[in-house]
Amino acid sequence: MLDRSGGFEIGGKVINNPAAPNQTLSCDHGYVEYFIPWMPRKTSLVMWHSSSTQVWQNRWDGGEGYKDMFLRRDYPVYLWDGPRVGRANWACESITYVPAYRDQGNFVAWNFGPSYKNWWPDVQFPTKNDYAWQQATSARYDEFDTVENVQLHSDAMAIAADSGKLGDNIVYLTNSAGGLRAMMTTTKSELNNIKGIVTYESIGYVFPDNAGITPGTGGFGPFVVPLADFKKLANVTAIQFVWGDHRSESFPYIQQSRLAAQLINSYGGNAEVLMLGNDAGLKGSTHIAFADMDNVKVAALLETFLEKNNLNDYVEDTLNNRHGH
Template identity: 65%
Template sequence: MLLSLLILALPGQSASERPHKPITLSSTGGFTIGGRTIPAPSNPNLTLSCDHGYMEYFLPLRPRKTSLVMWHSSSTQVWQNTWSGGPGFKDLFLQRDYPVYLWDGPHVGRANWPCSPTLNLPTSTDATNFLAWNFGPSYKEWWPDVRFPTHDAAAWHQATSARYIEYETKANVDLHARAAATAADSGSAGTNIVYLTNSAAGLRAQLAATLSATTNIKAIVAYESIGFVYPDSANVTAGVGGFGPYVVSGAQFRKLAAVPAVLFVWGDHRGEGFGSLAESRRVAGLINEVGGNARVVKLGEVGVRGATHVPFADLGNEDVAELLEGFLEGEGLDGYVDGEGEGE
């Protein structure tokens, strides 16, 4: 893993110069999972199926054994394209023969059929998005090296308008985590799952691991996770909102630690004083104390500079993909279903 991370700091062929092979799929589709059925509010004699999640899948003709579940906090669009409209992680990893699943959690995106009332109050979301995605220190003041086409107004419009309505409440975190645990345990996305998460989805995936009844979750790779899960022995006060901290029993936390690999990834514009970065270091340490395998990586330290809060959608996201590919290889998650190597 360390060797793979250091490769980008060395001179040589850029990841963006890597030949892109055609994508050959055996099938695509989608399905709902989780949720519940309740009496319809307008008529108790009828029912309402709600609070489910939604999976869209893309299966290569010759697949690897590990499924990549790409879990947005903002929108599935950020996994599909770069900010400039180029290939996103979905295509980059389909080219590498990984089955790809795009996950919409309950109440958002294509899973927006809730069991309870929801409320959205329109506000200055463009400015909020700019800061939340760490494009710069203040609205429309870009980081000088940011991996975004800063002079392309259409790219900015696409980026900010692609974001879904989010419900950052404790109840919604619980709902997402339960649905994701059900998805993992069902085997419908395979029995070797890596949850790739962004932002507040990182908290939800950590919690899902504590609720899962199987060993199907093989890794969590959390890009700029906002929110963390702690054991009740850590002397942490549980939060009341949608960003944690979450406190679980020692037994539940050991289930998170039992996930074979957990990787927290941060961009170079996050200083050590950034609260969530500090939390990730602490939680990684707690996971390792009980026998787990957790690490924290800052992209700027391995040659990827100018990253935003959504590094897999940045210009030059091939470099970030190379790091993830090295991680998967290092953890033995890159094998093919047929048991053979990649070949030609």
């Protein structure tokens, strides 16, 4: 049962029209949609896409997705649209959309198979359902994967995290390039309310400036930050880098995730890499495992992570008051 739901914009700025200074535009903000259970747990789950919020709302075949699955388990859920995408698409600068013909590329990037419509034999997708495939590829946003956009998104989310509007115990659930943005957010946040990050196939990582890493020139990093900022990742209660099946250990981003976890732990952090196939026995997991046909099993792993790290407690005052104690 819900106590309330709604949404709000946060971050961004107001700019003046150079030709008419009295005219302004509010832009480059993020948008948050929220759902608060009647008897909530202390930990807020901020579901952060880099493709679209839809991937959190449904399983590939239209079944229950993470959003409702974790609301049923009494977690406050927040769906995030970063600046210039989705429901936060007012940009402070000119943006040009050019069709990129991404359908075939989406298939491979989301690890449904080695080539378009050549499905992995065990893939956790309804492969005979053409409507499901069309829904999946149609849901994707234009991501603007640039260095500027990563900075813009993490700036807005750092404001959101520090505002208290996402709660005092935040766990970011991220997918793809959202993982990089969540890590960058953590290095920018001034408070200590980011308690966890779970990245499903993070494409892009953050490293300290003393690790000999050369910063990338594109939107997938690597990003290099001052050591003092990187150590904020070590202050997070727990971080988990999750990978689907059919990924080689030589995949550059898997290698980066292992190095990032090692460096975070070297400064007293608690980071781990979880391979859904080899470590958890979940075969055929895709790039977006939380929407896969076995997402109940993937969710169970997340519940274990939250419980293990004491991130599953209830808000006691609310629990007592609403039970009439």
